[in-house]
Amino acid sequence: MKLENKKVVVTGSEGFIGSHLVEALIVQGAEVTALVQYNSFNSWGWIDSLEPTVKNSIRVVSGDIREYDNIKKIIKGNDVVFHLAALIAIPYSYQSPMSYIRTNVEGTANVLEASRELNVEKVIHTSTSETYGSALYVPIDEKHPLQGQSPYSASKIGADMLAQSYHLSYELPVATLRPFNTYGPRQSSRAVIPTIISQISSGKKIIDLGDVTPTRDFSYVKDTVNAFLKVAESDLSIGKIMNAGSGKEISIGQLFYTICKLMGANVELNIEQQRIRPANSEVNRLLADNRYLKEVTGWESRYSLEDGLIETIRWIDKNINHYKPNIYNV
Incomplete structure (x- = not known):
């Protein structure tokens, strides 16, 4: 799949990785709808800091992935969904575990169901290396057992399993990227x-x-973003879970x-x-064992x-x- 002229939704677009991904998609020639979490300050997060030529090329919409009807309206008419929206702070997950279930599990279910009903061409779901827990062996490949060692990691395991279930049950074209520590x-x-x-x-x-x-295992953000693009472009990535790490x-x-x-x-x-x-x-x-991502997509770490x-x-x-x-x- 070529991303040029594709209509693309990025959830979590206002965040750290999401904002870099939005920039890269604009360079690729995609038509980007950036979903930012609704707030009364009308803040677009890091999208507010992007160069005017980039920011003016983006359609920004406010919403909440926990609310299905609005998510379906936002995804309607788009070809590809990059799903990055999530609560990610591990320490806060100890204090408010239910918020992680509602956002990371139920929010992912909303994105998947809307994508299924609207017949999107591809969903790229974002996982995390935290789903592996402490390594039972290294390097960690995609067959490593999943271990929910924090409420955050447990919620992401749930989201990953939902993504796989939608591919297996409904043939939704989902690919899951599992970044290690991006910075x-x-x-x-x-x-x-x-x-x-x-x-x-x-x-x-x-x-x-x-x-x-x-x-x-730390990866520079531009390498992680390039992994997202490579996964989106590769037809072989559908139904796959792939590690993105430096090795x-x-x-x-x-x-x-x-x-x-x-x-x-x-x-x-x-x-x-x-x-x-x-x-x-x-x-x-x-x-990370990143060989599978390289095999499926041709991705290489550059930094x-x-x-x-x-x-x-x-x-x-x-x-x-x-x-x-x-x-x-x-």
């Missing part, structure tokens, strides 16, 4: 990389983090010292108890961790006003 410009400080960079950039000398022993892992402690070196920062690390997950809920190791970190540091330095480094962002 880059516009990411909130609920994630570890902007947490470290924003604290250093703001002048703090003691940097607060949680457990620094877990390892993660390299680094501990949070090593990541901290790498960022310090790149920023020339002489700072101390403080392990803050409130940032540590419950022991049985922590995911200790994530490392090294260091190159992506340098771009992210530059962006956060220029946009430090978007962050509140002295407040723990749940």
Whole structure:
């Protein structure tokens, strides 16, 4: 499938990855409808920050994926749906698990059902490496057992199973992309990389983090967005679940010292108890086996961790006003 001239809906378009995906789709020549969560401030999230030539090319609509009738109206007349809308903050899922079920599970069901009724050409559903839980073996391939170690991961497992069920039961053309840890410009400080960079950039000398022993597989946002595009374009991806990751892992402690070196920062690390997950809920190791995504779509990672970190540091330095480094962002 070529995305040029396709009518495309992006849910979660105002978010970190969604806004980058919208930009890329415009470059591809798609006609983009960007669904942003309704709010009384008429804020379009990161879409408000896009270049005027890009923003003026987008049809922005407000809504809520938990509300079926409006979702069906938004999807009607479109060819492709990129479903990224979700609650994603793991710590907050401990405080409000039902909100994750309503948004991530019921919201996904609404998108799938509307897409089925309207006969869309393709749905690209967004999963997460958190569905694997702590690695039972590495690298983690798509056959690895799913483990709901947090309310967030459990809700995403439910959403993934719904997506598969709609393909198997109704032949809905669904493809599921399972990104590992994406980072880059516009990411909130609920994630570890902007947490470290924003604290250093703001002048703090003691940097607060949680457990620094877990390892993660980090992908720069442009690589993740390219994976979304490749999955959409590939006819072979229908019915498939595919990992998007760099295939390299680094501990949070090593990541901290790498960022310090790149920023020339002489700072101390403080392990803050409130940032540590419950022991049985922590995911200790994530490392992607990305061979299946490459086989199905031809995707390749283009950014090294260091190159992506340098771009992210530059962006956060220029946009430090978007962050509140002295407040723990749940």
